[in-house]
Amino acid sequence: MSALSNRRSDTGLIRSKRRASWRGPQIGPHLTIVLLLLLSMLPVYLMLVVSFKNPLQYQHERWFVSFPLRLGNYGAAWSIVSGYVWNTLWVAIVGFAGVLILSVIGGYVFARMRFPFREPLYFMILALLTVPWVISFIPSYMLYNSFGLLNTPWSLIIPNIANGPVMGIFMLRSFFAGIPEEIYDSARIDGASHWGLIWRITMPLSLPILATLGVLNFVSTWNSFLWPLVAISKEEYQQISVGLFLLSKEISISGDYSVWGPLFAGYTIASLPLVILFFMFGKLYVEGLIESGLKV
Amino acid sequence: MTSRDLSARGIGGADELAATEWGDEKGVRATLRAMRRSWQAYALLFPIFALLIVFVYYPPILGLVRAFYEWAPLRPARFVGFENFVNYFIYPESGREIANVLKLTYMGFVTGVIAPFVMAELIFSIRETVSKEIYRFAIVIPMLVPGVVYTLLWQHIFDPNLGPINSFLRGVGLNHFARNWLGDPATALYAIIAVGFPWVSGIGTLVFLGGLAQISESVFDACLIDGCTGLRRIWQVDIPLVLGQVRFLTILSVIGSLTTFERVMILTRGGPGYATSVPGLRMYERAFVTGEFGYASAIGLLLFAFALFLLFVINRLLRPHTEEISH
Structure with a gap:
């Protein structure tokens, strides 16, 4: 009986431990990943943004989308x-x-x-x-x-x-x-x-x-x-x-x-x-x- | 990925090959008979091997031989012994080129193995499946730009007047840090290494994610019972179990950065001066600028030999415990 309850409490411990580690919003990892991904996409972003600019827009506003888009x-x-x-x-x-x-x-x-x-x-x-x-x-x-x-x-x-x-x-x-x-x-x-x-x-x-x-x-x-x-x-x-x-x-x-x-x-x-x-x-x-x- | 493995090599076929006892006349005759009977197999393989022999096996052999010749189009080749090799080593910039390529090669390990591993562990630690999928998807996006275009975009990022790095530095008042990143001998090589920063968006992260996903849940449970969590788990459980992936990516990035000179060619063409020159680029220039194809073949042979040596060392150092999880 005592062995059984022991085991139960063991698994209970594991479960609660695991639950503890499974809770929490994980803000740190999410932020790190998003930051790394944004940095990785910088070249792609530049490519798309600049591809829609006319020369004047390119001289005045290089880093953000400027309208009208020059198709x-x-x-x-x-x-x-x-x-x-x-x-x-x-x-x-x-x-x-x-x-x-x-x-x-x-x-x-x-x-x-x-x-x-x-x-x-x-x-x-x-x-x-x-x-x-x-x-x-x-x-x-x-x-x-x-x-x-x-x-x-x-x-x-x-x-x-x-x-x-x-x-x-x-x-x-x-x-x-x-x-x-x-x-x-x-x-x-x-x-x-x-x-x-x-x-x-x-x-x-x-x-x-x-x-x-x-x-x-x-x-x-x-x-x-x-x-x-x-x-x-x-x-x-x-x-x-x-x-x-x-x-x-x-x-x-x-x-x-x-x-x-x-x-x-x-x-x-x-x-x-x-x-x-x-x-x-x-x-x-x-x-x-x-x-x-x-x-x- | 594991199912398509070298282990599939041994499917069937052992029985009739076992009859091929060499040195036994009966065996030889039996083999010849078996060969005649399976003429169809050889006929089907013929076009494949014909192309391989002419266009794949022959060039390396030709290169091996011609490395000892003076060789140019439309002129008879002349045997010169080790002259090409000696010339490469006494050429005043060769030491620098070798130092450069070694730097690129070990930084290739950081950018091609360590950075993707960190990213894969980060994504692996995320519990929510939806964000996990989104991150995995986002990793592929920069790979949808052709390699050359990606490098050209980085050239724009490093541009001294128009590039975002210098614009940012000037914008926040750090004018004295702004420089011609690719044109300054002090920074050019590091700028080439920095291409792709933070180096997480490549096949490396995907390969590691695949490897981590294959580790069984029971291993992590056992780990948890032993109180092994966080960095200790990564060090003692994850890394040993993805050693096959580590080896695959190490070979890929180390051999890649040793032999390829695409980035150097596009970004600096070895300049300024010889600050970023590498042996591969020298091979290219000797052949296609000055027409010394024998000399170029010798450099190719040296790179090849060094690459094989590294391949051997990596295979020795990083041997996974179970071949199951290796690629």
């Missing part, structure tokens, strides 16, 4: 960056189509087929995740140069298609391995070949992870900077990040204040595809971001 900045910016936006979208879409096809095939082969040297071959792909890119930068340039691919969209699409499946196969293999064998069995009885199993069974069952792979691929293409900077010098194939970098350099050299509004509108336009993807995919977008860190 014309966006038109002016679009006429400059629309080419970059389409170029980058084109590279991202064609590149991802290739990455998707090769990754699904590779993921399927490594997950669902049995053949000699499967693990060594898989290891050869996986090991590439740990090879820092820096050693390939200069020789890749020379390689694309000797193939005559520099200054063509192929110099951006091919690296995407060749490198993308490394991450793709890594992500898809374990996912494909988790699909129940019964589904494949019944399809095999219906006479499906490997090709049919890949595109009619595996792919439709893995749409979320394929979306994650797509987000990862798109974000990395959209953000790529150093490679397009050296691989493309023709204005007509320029990518968005490099295009905006060169534009901002030109503007800061010229010292012309009147174009800050349109420049920042251009920055905002460059962010829109990522915003749209985030609102479309939400959690998958975040997963894609995290996965992208796996490649050093």
Whole structure:
């Protein structure tokens, strides 16, 4: 009896202790978090505020929204960056189509087929995740140069298609391995070949992870900077990040204040595809971001 | 994230591979027969490996070899032994560049691991689920700006005449503190490190939040019974249990700040003078400004070797107790 009451009082103690720690409005942590988040958003805030200003407004009131909003900045910016936006979208879409096809095939082969040297071959792909890119930068340039691919969209699409499946196969293999064998069995009885199993069974069952792979691929293409900077010098194939970098350099050299509004509108336009993807995919977008860190 | 793990590597396949006994003639023949039977697998993998061999495996090998050559487009390469490496080390600014990149690398640990961990613990401590979700959402917002644009926005923040930092300092009467942050050799490197301040809005915070959410409630209960709360709990329970995430983010930020020169390139291009120059930028300039591709390959090789060394050290130092919770 005494033991029982003892135990009861024990749990009671824990509960009350926990309740004590679970009470209270936590003002300190909330305030700290909000302050840190506000500081983090400062660049984004500046980008949006300045993108709606005309030169006069920029000179007189730089830090707060000033009315009327100058929407014309966006038109002016679009006429400059629309080419970059389409170029980058084109590279991202064609590149991802290739990455998707090769990754699904590779993921399927490594997950669902049995053949000699499967693990060594898989290891050869996986090991590439740990090879820092820096050693390939200069020789890749020379390689694309000797193939005559520099200054063509192929110099951006091919690296995407060749490198993308490394991450793709890594992500898809374990996912494909988790699909129940019964589904494949019944399809095999219906006479499906490997090709049919890949595109009619595996792919439709893995749409979320394929979306994650797509987000990862798109974000990395959209953000790529150093490679397009050296691989493309023709204005007509320029990518968005490099295009905006060169534009901002030109503007800061010229010292012309009147174009800050349109420049920042251009920055905002460059962010829109990522915003749209985030609102479309939400959690998958975040997963894609995290996965992208796996490649050093 | 844990379900998609390297551990999935061993699914099936052990039985027929076990038949591959090397040195046994029967085994070799059986393997060849098995290979012939599974020709479809090799056929499906062929395009992947063809692209990998030409565009992914070949460049690093080429770089490794050409680091010992004098190399430029449209000219035959000439073997020069260790000359490129020697030239880099006797070049008067190399010491400074190495010091700079080391500073960036260890500050990368602060900005890429410590700051996100603190933020994740703060958000994790919030009990209300609604505000927790809002905070998690708000963390992603700055990541929706392309990396280059984000850096360019910071360039504007540091701007000596138009930027908010100097305007603020002048506004509150601290005129003598206002300076050309990126143009002053004394502050330029620190300004580059400060980009992204307070460094909480990156994938780091999300990775740590994911890791903390995976710690089972019973661990925290047991912890509470032992009277282990607050900072002591974070130190003795949370950190050991998110060591896998710590390792992942350490590798990411340390190798990233060692090899990438994107920010330096955009913000200062190594200037003023050589105050913010790093080996990666030197590699870029040697190749694309002066056309010394062999020299540039040598710098690339040095960075690569150092990155692999750090990768090895980090993997040694930060080994999680259970591979389960690692990524």
